[in-house]
Amino acid sequence: MPTPDRRTLLRYAAATLATAAISPRLFxxxxxxxxxxxxxxxxxxxxxxxxxxxxxxxxxxxxxxGIDALLIEPGASLVxxxxxRWHRSERLTALVIPATGTPLVVCPFFEKPSIDESLAIPxxxxxxxxxxxxxxxxxxxxxxRGLAKGRIGIEETVRYFAVDGLKAALPAATLVKDPxxxxxxxxxxxxxxxxxxxAADVTMAAYRWTYPQVKAGMIPADIGALMSAAxxxxxxxxxxxxILLGEAAAYPHGSGKPQAVRAGEVVLMDCGCxxxxxxxxxxxxxxxxxxxxxxxxxxxxxxxxxxxxxxTAAKLGVPAGSVDDAVRGWYETQGYGPGxxxxxxxxxxxxxxxxxxxxxxxxxxxxxxxLDVGMCFSNEPGLYLPGVMGVRMEDCFHMTAQxxxxxxxxPVSIEAxxx
Numbered sequence: 001m002p003t004p005d006r007r008t009l010l011r012y013a014a015a016t017l018a019t020a021a022i023s024p025r026l027f028x029x030x031x032x033x034x035x036x037x038x039x040x041x042x043x044x045x046x047x048x049x050x051x052x053x054x055x056x057x058x059x060x061x062x063x064x065x066g067i068d069a070l071l072i073e074p075g076a077s078l079v080x081x082x083x084x085r086w087h088r089s090e091r092l093t094a095l096v097i098p099a100t101g102t103p104l105v106v107c108p109f110f111e112k113p114s115i116d117e118s119l120a121i122p123x124x125x126x127x128x129x130x131x132x133x134x135x136x137x138x139x140x141x142x143x144x145r146g147l148a149k150g151r152i153g154i155e156e157t158v159r160y161f162a163v164d165g166l167k168a169a170l171p172a173a174t175l176v177k178d179p180x181x182x183x184x185x186x187x188x189x190x191x192x193x194x195x196x197x198x199a200a201d202v203t204m205a206a207y208r209w210t211y212p213q214v215k216a217g218m219i220p221a222d223i224g225a226l227m228s229a230a231x232x233x234x235x236x237x238x239x240x241x242x243i244l245l246g247e248a249a250a251y252p253h254g255s256g257k258p259q260a261v262r263a264g265e266v267v268l269m270d271c272g273c274x275x276x277x278x279x280x281x282x283x284x285x286x287x288x289x290x291x292x293x294x295x296x297x298x299x300x301x302x303x304x305x306x307x308x309x310x311x312t313a314a315k316l317g318v319p320a321g322s323v324d325d326a327v328r329g330w331y332e333t334q335g336y337g338p339g340x341x342x343x344x345x346x347x348x349x350x351x352x353x354x355x356x357x358x359x360x361x362x363x364x365x366x367x368x369x370x371l372d373v374g375m376c377f378s379n380e381p382g383l384y385l386p387g388v389m390g391v392r393m394e395d396c397f398h399m400t401a402q403x404x405x406x407x408x409x410x411p412v413s414i415e416a417x418x419x
Contacts, residue, residue: 040235068150083120135169187374236273264290283394286417306381
């Protein structure tokens with residue numbers, strides 16, 4: 001999807017759907033979802049050996065690049081390294097990874113029992129009281145290791161007040177952008193790929209259940225409730241459901257205007273779930289209860305071909321931006337664009353995905369990072385015709401030693417739009 005912050009909006013929308021009462025006409029269908037069997041009962045969560053390997057790889061990279069320690073706040077990177085699932089607040093909780101030796105976890109005293117519940121690596125835990133500075137334990141830890149004047153990498157999502165506080169506590173240290181974490185997280189291991197595959201399987205199974213339940217007159221909330229119910233029964237944690245109907249599908253993230261399913265109009269669903277911290281992101285578009293017009297068929301088929309072009313162009317060692325260029329170049333031969341102009345593909349061809357729905361690196365014009373084994377991407381070269389319709393098919397793939405491999409396979413025709 002084109003903008004990283006859409007996840008926040010869609011999580012809010014999903015939460016709203018989850019707490020809303022289901023209308024009587026959907027109650028029976030929602031109950032029917034209970035017959036679906038979980039696909040996640042046998043998944044293998046990330047284990048101690050995997051996290052130990054992550055720390056070892058990070059520390060080796062730090063040593064190569066002259067980084068003495070890393071500072072990480074709650075979020076995906078904290079879970080990635082330590083297993084700690086925690087929220088951000090005005091009270092600092094942080095992980096400090098030195099280039100050698102055991103990491104440090106710093107947290108408020110009264111939060112330590114909760115932090116300990118998910119801590120999955122050997123680490124020293126130091127606490128601070130409400131009247132104390134949270135940066136003092138970090139400064140003491142690094143000073144004792146001779147790193148008070150070292151180069152400290154700051155993970156890219158760390159908030160400014162944390163950086164400012166650490167700088168005041170360690171005035172002789174040099175604070176730099178963390179060059180390690182994203183580079184490691186960008187290349188998924190077999191264990192991560194397996195969890196992402198399960199998440200994709202859950203979402204596709206939920207699509208197959210939801211698709212025949214969609215009826216004329218339904219609004220986006222109705223369809224989203226069905227998809228959420230199926231996803232939960234299949235063992236996934238609902239991440240987001242974006243439902244665009246009719247002309248609203250011409251706008252990648254939708255419209256505030258009232259929408260309802262109507263015969264002969266587009267239904268566009270963009271949905272994803274999480275399994276053991278790893279996400280899926282899949283979109284499907286179809287025509288409700290009518291044969292497609294010539295225009296609808298052409299646009300749908302052009303997007304399907306755009307996905308094929310992107311998949312074929314995703315070769316090991318090529319710049320990520322070249323995948324976007326390949327799709328956009330062909331679209332221009334079909335009269336779309338040029339470039340990002342409408343009607344056409346107004347956003348990037350794809351984004352990185354893993355523990356977060358949007359991760360570097362993106363399949364976007366000008367991106368020079370070369371594709372490598374373990375990198376994972378969405379493939380979603382949608383076409384948008386303002387005032388008329390939009391079509392987006394989205395499937396994710398990962399790079400293997402033999403080239404790209406699908407997590408979910410694209411549909412083959414507008415008559416069989418789910419796949």
